[in-house]
Amino acid sequence: MRIAVTGARGRLGRALCEALTDAAFAGPAAVFPWSRPDYDLDDLGAAERLLARDRPDLVVHAAAWTDVDGCARHPQLANRRNGEATDALARACLGTGSDLLVISTNEVFDGRRPDRRGYRPNDRVGPINAYGESKLAGERAARGAFGVSSSNAAGGSGSRLGIIRTAWLFGPPGNDFPTKILAAAERARVVGEPLHVVSDEIGSPTYAPDLAAAIVALVGTGGYGGLRHIVNGGQASRADWAREILRQAGVDVIVEDIASTAWPRASTPPAWAVLASDVPVRPWPEAMAAYLPRIMQASVGSGPPP
Ligand SMILES: NC(=O)c1ccc[n+]([C@@H]2O[C@H](COP(=O)([O-])OP(=O)(O)OC[C@H]3O[C@@H](n4cnc5c(N)ncnc54)[C@H](OP(=O)(O)O)[C@@H]3O)[C@@H](O)[C@H]2O)c1
Structure with missing residues (x-):
């Protein structure tokens, strides 16, 4: 074909x-x-x-x-x-x-x-x-x-x-939510501050x-x-997704919830972005665990994107 x-x-x-x-x-x-x-x-x-x-x-x-x-x-x-x-x-x-x-x-x-x-x-x-x-x-x-x-x-x-x-x-070649959260968490860690992430968008x-x-x-x-x-199993707010990324990556930075109104942008994202999948796909935290080593490897080696 x-x-x-x-x-x-x-x-x-x-x-x-x-x-x-x-x-x-x-x-x-x-x-x-x-x-x-x-x-x-x-x-x-x-x-x-x-x-x-x-x-x-x-x-x-x-x-x-x-x-x-x-x-x-x-x-x-x-x-x-x-x-x-x-x-x-x-x-x-x-x-x-x-x-x-x-x-x-x-x-x-x-x-x-x-x-x-x-x-x-x-x-x-x-x-x-x-x-x-x-x-x-x-x-x-x-x-x-x-x-x-x-x-x-x-x-x-x-x-x-x-x-x-x-x-x-999310996924290769990076420049997605997980890689942005890891980069932002690193900046927050350096200055000793929590990371603020939107909690009223769920997807x-x-x-x-x-x-x-x-x-x-x-x-x-x-x-x-x-x-x-078609989506991975499960759902999460942006903030919960960020917490899971940092937990899996072993990054010790607190994620604090903020409202989307605190993050003004040109587009208005739908607050409830959850789809019921017609095809069973593994839960997103499992997929995240499969992807994370590729992000870490790329950032440590500063080599090609994941
Ligand atoms: N990303 C999400 O979270 C998301 C969520 C729901 C649905 N979707 C849908 O899933 C599909 C794939 O998304 P994706 O995340 O893989 O998107 P993506 O990474 O932004 O890729 C889109 C591709 O479109 C190409 N493209 C061709 N002509 C373009 C033009 N004139 N302007 C801008 N881009 C042009 C881009 O080429 P270059 O690489 O050369 O720029 C790029 O490779 C899309 O239909 C999207 O609407 C995405």
Whole structure:
């Protein structure tokens, strides 16, 4: 099976390329990593060119403008990169008969779910920021192009369009929440102060290589059509996540809770960012424990990123 991955140098894209290269049904010769400058979200003709060149059976669309504050400052650009580019890709895929798997986000929800359960695929969407709006526009554009009529229905397996929503990704190449917390904790330790971390944002931390493995397993069975949520097991506030990172790393710095209002930013993150996973994935603290040695090794050796 020939599979192209957009955003192939991104956090999820690189994990997907690695997992697909190891998969029996794909392998190195059948994986087409589409990264900038080949596939740039600002180039609406790129998909058609690359599809004609590589003729993949399936495109996994992991590229996105993920700078949520940038999206808030430039909502039209966000809509072009996350909405219109997905539309162009979906139409191009239909033109060549390629399947499409779009990666989306918890930020299509407003984060105000009152019963404190994880969002399910058919729950009512209602983004509260420009990034979420633009990603929802991408979902809708793909559904529109593939003729999946209901705005929020989960399609059956065998459909040629799949949408997978995930949340709070972490993993190589670093520059993610765990590496930022470890760096901030080191600064706090040096000056003998506690670390202040937001406690009123709660989500589903998800290890990109675990998500990639779950996606590759779905692709291997051919059952990737329809709308799904995939996250690691468990949930945490940002502050609790930070405490677990420092506990596992053996860093003796106190984490003090603060409210998100104390950390002003351009985008408004949904307070409740928890998704109910349609696929069982190990609990996030276990994934964190698998990832931590890679962060430590990279920081000690100052070598290549994890
Ligand atoms: N990160 C999260 O917490 C999170 C949570 C939920 C859902 N998601 C979704 O999961 C998918 C993968 O996310 P990720 O964390 O792997 O993202 P990422 O690391 O930011 O990777 C996104 C990729 O898109 C590429 N890209 C191509 N054209 C671009 C353009 N014009 N502007 C900006 N980027 C462009 C980037 O290329 P370069 O490498 O060359 O910059 C990058 O490789 C995305 O669809 C995202 O919306 C992410």
